[in-house]
Each structure stands twice: as structure tokens, then as C-alpha cells.
Amino acid sequence: MDIVLKRLPDLRLLAALILLCLAAPASPLAAQNRQEPGAAVVLYRVKAGDNLYELAERYLTRVEDYVAVQRLNAIANPRRLKPGSLIRIPRSLLRHEPLRAVVQSYRGTVSVQRGSARRPAAIGMRLGEGDILETAEKSFVSLRLPDDSTVAMPSRSSVRIERLRRTLLGGAIDRLFSIVKGRASANVTPMSDPDSRFDMSTPMAVSAVRGTEFRMSFDPDARRATTEVTEGKVAFTADAGGSAAPGRAQLVAGGFGIATDLAEPVALLRAPDLLRPGRVQDEEKLRFELRPIVGALRYHLQVARDAGFLELLDDAETVAPIVELEPVANGTYFVRVTAIDARGLEGMPAVYGFERRLNRIEASVEDARKGRHRNYLFRWRTPDAPSAQYRFQLFAASQADPIVDEAGLTSTSFVVADLPDGSYRWRVMTLQFVGGRIYDSWSGFQELRVDTEK
Known part of the structure; x- marks a missing residue:
């Protein structure tokens, strides 16, 4: 009995120390999760032989x-x-592995800043957390993520990859792209895993999605962020300082947009119609004309090689519903058209396919005497259609029907002899057979004046 009484204070002291250790936070993260019971957790089902020490070594940072x-x-x-029981593990404690985004396509001047080093982008370049992508004027880039989601950036934009990682426990993917300036768009693969996230942010707002198509922009001078949703839903959360409810996520459905200075989402403008969408683009520059729509202050057009607009070639904004874009090689392309309203929100898109068949015809005419006859040699050159067939027509200035109409020519010249004095007009048609289709295009009329010396 004496021995028990003598050791009792020691046992009480030991018990008090144990309780104190259990009560004290092991780390700031642990304290944070205890103070925030609503923090995100991952559920883990215990297997036979598991213990907390081994789970921590395997899954915790x-x-x-x-x-x-x-x-x-x-x-x-x-x-x-207990095998089969569920353990809640705070997400903030979990270890993760880095993922990589891959440069799928780019055009123009695109740079990647990694730490203090800057280098040009390249197809297949792998990017990770901390990398900053920048696009110059008339420059574009698109990234493909491991889950086949894509992020595209137009001209004059800068985006930082804040988070691109996968947790080792559960495999949830966390992606956060921060827009420093300009715009970015995303096509997010639907996520079956409820713990995966795809966020796009600016210094003024965050847009969170689970599988959708949307655009986000940030103007650092105006301190204004916008989000436009074309498909699916986006949770838009604005910081304090704007009209949008600060700190509260607002659900933005497809066909609606929001900005940090708007109190609630508004309907986006419908897509403008492209006039003569089937017209073959055979002039020096690409030329598109839109049907104006009410409420549009500007129009935005983009040209790409693919219907998903991951390989952008050109874009332009215009007040007038007519725009000319830079030339592209012959082939099949896509144009996407949108209207921009007074709030600066870009509306719903419409995509059209078009054929590009440039048909430059460089023409000239020479006259020369051969004996008693005077020959007129009409020449033309078609650098864009070296294997074409041609049709030559010559008109007297006062007549509607041609006096010469020769089809099926394979050479790039034609001779007419002994033309009477007077004024004439002539032109050449180029006829191409490509992919089972026929493309024909007339040159403009050329003038000829014949004044024979007496």
C-alpha cells in the first residue's frame, strides 16, 4: 500500500502530460483542420494491417x-x-505528385517564364506549377492536360499555372490557372471524381468548374474580371470591391456571363450570323461579313485549323461587321464569330467551316507582228494553282457576250490575231480539282486598247 501511495503522484503527472500532448496542435495545418470542421476531407477505408504511422508515411506530406x-x-x-472502417483525412495534409501540361500548339511569339529564366514555347514542351505563359500580339497557345482538358490563350495574355497536381490518396486532380492579364478559355473534361477541381482565377475573382466550356478575362488597369459560360455551369466568386457579391459563389449557367462589377449573371448575346458562309475564300486576304445584331458594340472573329480552336491562326476585333484577316495557305479551316456587348461580355459563339483556295492571277498582254499579221499574246500566271485548267474570254468593250471563249486550256497563254482597232476586256478562269471538288474563280477584267498604225 505504501508503494502505491508513493507512486500515485507520478502516475497523475504522467497522465496530465499525455492529455496535454493530445490537446496541443501538432502543426499549424493540424490546428487549422481542427478549427475548421467543414474543411475538405478524403475518406479512406481501412485495410487489414493498416496503422496510422504507415498511412502517414504513405499519404501525408x-x-x-x-x-x-x-x-x-x-x-x-x-x-x-479496425479493418473496413472509414477514416477522414484532411485534404490539406495529403501528399501529392506534380502533373504536367503539354504545349499542343502555338503561333507567333509565345514565351514561358520559369523562375528567372525565360524561353520560347515549343510543341510538346511540358509545363508545371509556377510556369508563366505569355502571348504577344497575334500570338496564340493551347495546352493539353493529363485528363484531356484544354486551356487556350489568345494574344496579349499572361497566365500562371498555380496548381497542377494529383493527390496520392484517391487520385483527385487539382488544377488552378491564374490570369495575370488578358484572357483564357478552357474546355474541361467532366470530372466523375467529386474531389477533383478545375479553377481559373484572377486577382479579383475565381471561377470553379466541373466540366464545361467557359472563358475568363482580367483587365489589370480596370481591376475587372469577367467570366462567360458557353456550356455547363461555373461557380464565380468575387473578392471584395465590386458589385458582385464578395466571397459568395454565384452559379453561372451556360449562355450567361458575369463580371466583378455586376451584381448577378446576365444573358450573353447570341452568336451573329456569317453572311455567305459557304463562299470559297479565294482573295488575297480572308474576308468575312456578319449580320449585325442588336446590342453588339464589337465583333470578335478567330480562325483556326481545327473545329475545337486549339490551333488558332488569327483573331481580330472590329466595330464594323466586316473584317479582313491575314492570308493562310490553301485548305479547310474554321472561323468562330462572337458579339461583345456594352458590358464587355463576349457572347455565344458560332463556328463555320470554310475553304481557302487562293487564286492570284498575274496577267499581261503583248503584241507582235508576224508577216502581215499582228498577234496578241495574252499571258497569265497562277502561283497558287500550278496544275489548274483555264478558260479565256475576250470581250469587245461595247458587247456583253465574249468574242473569244476558250475553255479547257492547260497552258498559261493564249494568242489572238488581227484584232480590229478598239477597246477590249479580257479575263481568265482558274479551274481546280481538289479532294473530289471543283473550285473555279475568275480573275478581274484586264483592259486592252488596240490602235493600229496606218
């Missing part, structure tokens, strides 16, 4: 944070877990 998991789940003995 810091092994000592097993204490936070022990407290959160009221586990008496970290070495003895």
Missing part, C-alpha cells in the same frame, strides 16, 4: 500530422485500426 488524423477520427490507438 508530414508524417507527424498523423496526430491530426487521430484526433479528427477519435482513434485511441494509432497502431490498431
